[in-house]
Amino acid sequence: MTIISLPMKDPVYHEWEKFLSTGNPYTCKARQQIIESWARCYHEGIDPYDDNIHHWLDDLSLSEVLKRKEKLIEAAKPFMSRLYEFFKGSGFIVVLTDENGCILAMVCDEDTRQNPMTKYFYPGVSWKEETVGTNAIGTVIKLREPLQVSGAEHYCKKIHAFSCSAASIYDCDGQITGVLNISYAFHASHLHALGIVTVIADAVTAQLSMSQKNCEIALINKRMASLKNTVSDGVLIVDNHEAVIEINPAGRAMLGKPEQHIIGTELRQLFDGKSGEILTSSKSYHQVEIIVDAHGGSRHFAASREPVFNEQDVLAGGIIVLRPIKQLKHMAQRSSGDAAVLQFNDIIGESFQIREAVHVATRAANTAANVLLTGESGTGKEIFAQAIHNHSDRHNGPFVAVNCGAIPRELIGSELFGYDEGAFTGAKRGGKPGKFELASGGTLFFDEIGDMPPEQQTALLRVIQERKVTRIGSDKIIPIDIRLICATNKNLLEEVNKGTFRLDLYYRLHVLSILIPPLRERREDIQLLFDHFLERVSRAQGCTFAVQSEVMTYLHRYYWPGNVRELQNVVEHAACLAEDKVISVELLPEVLYAQSSLMKIAVPQVNEVIFTREQRQKMAGFAERNRIIAKLDAFAGNVSRAAKELGISRNTLYKKMRLYAIKN
Structure with missing residues (x-):
């Protein structure tokens, strides 16, 4: 081991x-x-x-x-x-x-x-x-x-x-x-x-x-009464004829049936088709996915079974444990680290720019609207995404992060939508849920959304509109409940102009936009961030460091193209080299004190996008249409509340819905 x-x-x-x-x-x-x-x-x-x-x-x-x-x-x-x-x-x-x-x-x-x-x-x-x-x-x-x-x-x-x-x-x-x-x-x-x-x-x-x-x-x-009534898993005990002889309250709730309709009933009568075949296997199995058709639609469970033998070692039945797939996702995320652990108080800085970004993000967390985080690499977009999730009413749900630039183009479809068993060569037995399913009930964070291939942009737009997915190789529709947060270091409007990003998707994602400022625009935070990272290194190494005053002069004069992430690396670099626990200018990376780098690096230019009058009119229409859709989604189709939030009358809203072909 x-x-x-x-x-x-x-x-x-x-x-x-x-x-x-x-x-x-x-x-x-x-x-x-x-x-x-x-x-x-x-x-x-x-x-x-x-x-x-x-x-x-x-x-x-x-x-x-x-x-x-x-x-x-x-x-x-x-x-x-x-x-x-x-x-x-x-x-x-x-x-x-x-x-x-x-x-x-x-x-x-x-x-x-x-x-x-x-x-x-x-x-x-x-x-x-x-x-x-x-x-x-x-x-x-x-x-x-x-x-x-x-x-x-x-x-x-x-x-x-x-x-x-x-x-x-x-x-x-x-x-x-x-x-x-x-x-x-x-x-x-x-x-x-x-x-x-x-x-x-x-x-x-x-x-x-x-x-x-x-x-x-x-x-x-x-003890059994306590166990049955307190565990969240569904527990079914069957005899050697595969008839249910005992079931706990969680199991009854999962099946959506009263106890008298379950006790004495064989598994094949309780579970249809393939699920019934799986469950009635007398051999042990572990975390096999089954689908139960209950009140309110289909539900997915992971089933495990252990056979029970009598004193003569003859099969006498079995114990079946059912757990909702959502709970399994939580455990997997907890073990793998794919979870949101950062809060707004983990965002270091007192500058107006960063406080304003945190203020907007805090307001955004209290809504169901999609959020677009923009900013250069290293500014901390994922910290904002995690903080928004943890501050929202979805904080008990999963937080699933997807780096659109890190997934091979040919695999991104199966990663997002999942697949059924036998969907393609090499597909896992039992299939695999995609990121949309894994994030249901919580937040799905798309990092580097500007790198998403056009064909997947179309699929994402459909998911946002319908709130449903279908696994590759399956025809079964799976409803999902997700909140989208996206991040990019690109000018998405420029990508729209190039034809590499869909305009309608842009407006779907751009309901709330938060700009994370680069470090060079909030230099008053450099000292705070430096102290924060140095304290973390000190705690890890079990020692304290002294810092020469000249060090901060160089840090404040540097351009920081890598932003907060680069500053963190600089602190860790200097601390590792400080044999006498004194951080001096000589221990800084050469780029920080080389004269050519001090505020002389060319500022990256944000490409200005020029649209024709017709394009601007079309974009304005898209923007208004998507604002209306977003408000209707937020208020579950309540036209009166959506109109009030938009600042228009109900009649005007109905006219615009007809104009933009919006079905409520």
Whole structure:
């Protein structure tokens, strides 16, 4: 197993750093259980940067604990072995602890056992919250409820590389007697790990209390009711005839049917066509896409199944878990880093130009209108895009970024629209959702929109108008709900004049336009930005830097063709070379103090676009038509509200709708 710690890709990492620097839990944006645990660890004085293991039982003490917990180990080991077989070869570690968080047993692959990081999982090591900070095992003991802790949610940095899912095992008196835990690499997150470990922990609990039947029944009913009613996944339990014998509330909501119409019904009767064939397979499967026709249209789910066998090892049915595709997208984005983590307060600057841009962007965030961000490379357009998303009512939805200039022309169609299985040679089994689908319910950010090929511009225009997509190789229409933010460093009107960009698409995107000023036009922000980047480098290197006064003179005189990104690179460059931790002029890149570069570089000229009178009239018509469409879209077709917002009467608006052939 290769464990790679990538905390900077974890959006919680920023909140973790912020908490450690202030100790104030009220400013952090993390789950409540995690924030409360961080606060406990902070007050306990736990060192979050300590890599050592301080609480490890000696052989004598460990043997005494193992003897005391013999019944627990005996009951849990068969389940741990079955659980290991389920995850075998994937680098997962199955761990059993006592009620104090002391590891009693662990099961994993041999190559995982050889990994240095697994030193934290050997028998005798304590995982109490008071010793290693926030973690699934120790915090579950505190909370008495199942919990998953991922990446930087752990209080101690040494275990940021892991995601852990744990659930308590109870004795017949309802007291915690142990904890079952699954640990795995942060980047290898498993959708159903917490649900699986909870069910297995319940099974161990039941096994322990087998001799006291009444206690067993009470515990299982209580835990299963809690599990069924709280998990957001749909859970269906079927017998050996593929008839549903149990379903949780989330599953009923997904199918859009009352319980009496589901219990006792075979899967083929509940699910039509291909979906029914997939679900009735007696073999295990994982994250297979199915489509359910329910009230309100078709819905897409990822289905996983595990067969259930009786004591004679004869198939007795199965457990099927359904999860909406939208939730899977959220998890994928969280693990991959494709998420919006930046806010407006991450935009550094006090100049009028940047404050005005932030003001307009803040207003834009409170609308549903499309936004066009313009500015030179390196000015921070994506920061604005993320901030607008996080400040909008879509902040809980996905943020999907697409660089139009980085995708090969022949692949951009499948990237945007996705494809069905068998659509072309090399297509993935089960197909693949496109960026439009992935962004549904949130924001789709097109960077370098000016580089989008003309044929895809036409397709994008159609999607904006219809709010529907069809995957390549499919005829099934998928409704989407997205907010578009686009960015460009080009003069799009000039591209329109050249014939490389559609005028009607330009006006669709140009509902709200925000110009991000170049750094040379806000020189009063150079000092602030320099200090900000230097502080970040200082924190990363664990030291402080002195800066010669002449350095700022050169920085203020330089032209900054690469804008804020170039300034950041200059700071990092100088800090790396500063052996004595003093940043001097000599450490700056040569281009900054070469006389030829000081305010003598030619200013890039924005190409002026000249239109004929007829073109200007046509453009004005397009502009007015698109403003009307945008307002009608914003108010869900309400003509009165749209007219009021446009400052015209309803009759005038109806006339213009007829003039421009706008259907409401």
